[in-house]
Amino acid sequence: MKATDLAAMAATSLRGVLGLVAATLCALALGAHAANSDDEGPGFARLGPPEAPVKLFYEEKGRGSPVLLVHGFGASTYTWRNIAPGLAENHRVIAVDLKGFGQSDKPFDERYSVFDQAELLKQLIIDNNLRDLTLVGHSYGGGVVLVLALDEDPRLTGRISKLVLLDTIAYPQDVPVFFRILDTPFLSHVGVRMVPPSVQTRIALRIAYLDNSKIDDEEVEMYAAPLRTAAGKHAIIHSARQIIPEGLEELSERYRSIAAPTLIAWCDHDRIVPLDVGLKLRRTLPDAELKIIEGCGHMPQEEQPEATLDLIQGFLND
Numbered sequence: 001m002k003a004t005d006l007a008a009m010a011a012t013s014l015r016g017v018l019g020l021v022a023a024t025l026c027a028l029a030l031g032a033h034a035a036n037s038d039d040e041g042p043g044f045a046r047l048g049p050p051e052a053p054v055k056l057f058y059e060e061k062g063r064g065s066p067v068l069l070v071h072g073f074g075a076s077t078y079t080w081r082n083i084a085p086g087l088a089e090n091h092r093v094i095a096v097d098l099k100g101f102g103q104s105d106k107p108f109d110e111r112y113s114v115f116d117q118a119e120l121l122k123q124l125i126i127d128n129n130l131r132d133l134t135l136v137g138h139s140y141g142g143g144v145v146l147v148l149a150l151d152e153d154p155r156l157t158g159r160i161s162k163l164v165l166l167d168t169i170a171y172p173q174d175v176p177v178f179f180r181i182l183d184t185p186f187l188s189h190v191g192v193r194m195v196p197p198s199v200q201t202r203i204a205l206r207i208a209y210l211d212n213s214k215i216d217d218e219e220v221e222m223y224a225a226p227l228r229t230a231a232g233k234h235a236i237i238h239s240a241r242q243i244i245p246e247g248l249e250e251l252s253e254r255y256r257s258i259a260a261p262t263l264i265a266w267c268d269h270d271r272i273v274p275l276d277v278g279l280k281l282r283r284t285l286p287d288a289e290l291k292i293i294e295g296c297g298h299m300p301q302e303e304q305p306e307a308t309l310d311l312i313q314g315f316l317n318d
Contacts, residue, residue: 045096045127047120054120057103058096062088065132065161067316069095070121072139072167072299073243074204074236076102078222079138082305087312091134096124098141100235101226108234113242114140114169118147126155134162134316138301139273140243142168149258150251163262164312167273167298170281171252172244197227210269210297219302255284262288263315265308267296289315 040061048054059077067087069080077095087093097104098117121144125133137145142165148156149163201224205215226232262285266278275292282290291311296303 045124047123047127052107052109054099054105054107056096056099056105056120056124058094058124059084060092060094061085062091062093064091065134065316066092066094066130067134067136068121068125068130069093070135070137070141070144071095071098071101072141073239074101074201074223075138075141076222076226078102078219079299079301083301083309083312086309087316090313091316094128094130096121098144100232100239106226106229106231106235108231110238112235112239113245114143114147115245115247117144118151121148122151122153122156125159131159132161133159134164135160136164136166136312137168138166139168139298140239142166143170143245143248146170146255146258147251149260150254160260162315163258163260164315165262165264165278165281166300166308167266167270167278168264168281169244169273170255170277172249173273173277197224200224200227208272208298209303210267210295211303214303252284255281256286258285259287261315261318263311264288264290265293265300265311266290267298267300267303268292268294269296270298272298 042057042059044055044057046053046055057077061084069077069084071077071079076097080095084093084095099120100106100112124130125148135145135148137143145163145165146168149160198220201220202215205220205223206212209215227236262281264278264281264285266275268275278290282288293300293304293307293311300308
């Protein structure tokens with residue numbers, strides 16, 4: 001075979017290899033584009049000031065107008081597992097672990113009030129350009145939602161369309177002994193550090209549930225996991241100390257200015273945040289309705305997920 005023929009064959013082979021590489025890269029690029037165009041799944045959002053950023057874990061699924069799920073004290077995105085899929089049938093559902101909870105960062109600082117949490121979520125809303133947004137907050141998370149609804153930052157103007165408040169903190173109130181212990185410096189450190197996390201969690205869930213037979217081992221373990229670290233213990237103590245934050249009474253006087261349509265849903269046997277709080281909210285908020293969920297204590301999304309989902313879906317479809 002002549003040298004010219006060998007050269008031609010080599011050139012042809014090289015072109016073939018290069019063509020295959022190009023085709024492969026093109027396919028990978030298209031695949032990457034398809035993956036990036038689908039935002040579903042878990043991730044972390046880097047929020048807060050550049051000098052002290054906080055990573056918040058979130059889970060996202062579905063398409064449509066956005067719904068941001070904000071859990072309560074000691075909980076995480078796990079608490080929405082029974083209602084998020086149903087909401088995602090018609091909405092873009094984003095469930096987030098608040099600072100100090102679940103898989104989010106737990107820095108050794110004291111910025112764990114509803115005001116601190118709302119500031120981080122405000123940045124999440126703006127960074128993701130969320131509009132026509134429904135905020136769903138449970139308990140402590142409901143307090144965060146109320147702060148967001150009252151935020152006068154012009155960057156939030158027109159973004160929040162509806163609120164859903166589930167057994168939410170809203171006014172100064174007596175708190176269960178569990179929280180009073182965590183608010184006592186010596187007792188809080190002894191209790192959180194000496195009592196096994198699974199025991200602490202089961203006690204808390206027994207206070208929050210009406211039917212304790214619905215508390216299973218998986219749930220206890222999921223909620224107890226963050227308490228197995230020093231950072232998780234720090235976060236739970238400092239969140240509990242600010243569960244009823246300073247300035248709440250002054251803040252509550254502004255609730256009348258919240259114009260967004262609001263669903264207030266309350267368990268009929270809540271021993272943590274009494275129904276009187278829900279009744280007062282209904283009288284105060286200009287466009288609010290109150291629905292009672294039967295057969296639950298303080299966590300309707302856990303004890304009565306179907307009834308809770310039906311109420312939220314009905315409200316969103318109005």
